[in-house]
Amino acid sequence: MENNKCTVLVVEDTHDIATQLCDFLEGKAFIVDYAETGGQAIQLAAQNRYDVIILDLMLPDIDGTQVCKHIKQTSDTAIPILMLTARDSIEHKVQGFGVGADDYLTKPFVLEEVYLRCVALTKRHRLHKSKVIELGDLKINVSTKEVERQNRAITLSTKxxxxxxxxxxxxxxxxxKRELVEKVWGSDAPETDAVRSHMYTLRNAIDKPFATSMIKTVHGIGFRLVV
Structure with missing residues (x-):
């Protein structure tokens, strides 16, 4: 990704934090806009196209979750939103993901991590905008929900x-695993180890019929795809 083409909107009412974020990201060659209130953020998001929005949860006029919900419902580009908050409970994270937040970072945070998450979200967004994600011989059509590997159609359950x-x-x-539960099940988190069960069926569909496996377990972290 060429960072000088990455545009970000920082929505933060604490002046010191906002200044640090803006200065740091501009130093990484990002193009940065700034909003101090939820109302300003909604207006700027409607007028401009951003690669990612960094959104504080606690704003003086409109709660960050409502700002996130409004932008997600009205934007035609599905702008990725990284939420910043002092709240660290699972309930607040589920609430944020429930209104469309793409990632969550708890204060205090390291500026470099904010930057890296913005880069990751932008890459995902650009892949997602194409509506077809191709990784090696795996093809995922996010619009039609069709999956192919080596040109063979693969039928998957919704989850x-x-x-x-x-x-x-x-x-x-x-x-x-925690992120999968939050984003797939939300507030209806399963009591049993549903992730393990779904990873088993997913591996049977994506990996077992082929010579090489794409789904890898990362010990102590979760899962990832390899090409």
């Missing part, structure tokens, strides 16, 4: 497709 799509969008990074 298996969601899990595979998350792994593909995160490539080459790993996706944690």
């Amino acid at each position: 298996d497709f969601q899990i595979l799509s998350l792994l593909a969008e995160a490539y080459p990074s790993a996706v944690s």
